[in-house]
Amino acid sequence: MSEKKKVKINGFVFTDEAEAEQAKKEAHGIHYVEERADMHHPETVLEIYNKMVKQELFETAVGFTYLKELQEYLIQNPSINNSDILPISVTHPVLEESLRKKLRISAKNRASEKKASKKTDGYRKKYEITLFISVILAVSVIGMFIVASTSDSPTIINYENKLIDKYAAWEQELDEREAALKEREQTVEEP
Template identity: 35%
Template sequence: MKNEARGAILMNSENNSLSVGGYLFYTERDAQVAWEEERKIEYLETHIDYSSPESIRYVYEHTIRERLFKTPVGLRYLQKLRDFLLAQPGTDPESIMDIPLYIVFDRELRGNTNPARERVAPSKKDRDKEKTRFTLSVILNVLLVGAIIAMFFISYVSEQPNVINYERALTSRYASWEQELTEREQVIREKERELKISQD
């Protein structure tokens, strides 16, 4: 089916025309979308029951909600369904959904919908300001990394136990306690010896 669409559009583009359903499209892609919508319309027409206005209403509202038709070809078909529903006796025109258009027609509005950044190149002053900010950011990051390294070095060299040097600090503390205990034991033994000698 895609190849058929391409063939129909290419055949038209050979005649310098991207015409589908009586509409001349600007791009091949738009013409292909319109051609696909034309195929959808043909399918719906073979399966739709015009004797049941409720089924027509369902198809109409469903195609609007799902945005199945975007080109004038599909929108014309939606208008046909809308006119059919409005022609039914007892139909309230307010109860029938309007056909939404998802395009901007005013050139000024279309230009405003594009972000300004795409339309206007930044000035030299803005580029210089941006470059200065980037340089300042790099310098601050280097200083912060230096401060972090200095904090780790101070923590490592410090006598107070911390996450980095806790093993060394605890080993040193226990070693000094052990030495102090052995010295006290020696003093106590010497006192015991003196007392034993003096009691004998």
């Protein structure tokens, strides 16, 4: 029996290549957020945290650990109402896929023990269940794309642009006020 390759990411060891790749993506995303977001303001941290939780961006221990650190920071901050902090929904796709494989294997073993006429019925039921699950998953994916494309709220990808636009609007407002103030000063000095 061959030993699985181990990949270490942010202090966690992954033996599943797909999960390790997902953990790398999550670590990169965390680094991206911390570079571009102002994490010194609790309100900004709360907004980013809640969006990440709602969008269920993380699937590995790397992402969940980061969310937990943000959650602890927000809970300890007296300026944040704890009821505004969303709980972290934990799912584990690798474990779920492993369980699905075991269920498929046990279903195949039971089907092979039945008579030939019952095998056809067993496969048909499996086909119907798989088809039903596939349709539900396809509808869910299409729904997620529709929600993502029609949503005006900033995501982790366009959050930087939203912040830049906000600061640009403030700067423009300050410039207009400054120009109005200079104009008033000139009219006061002229008499």
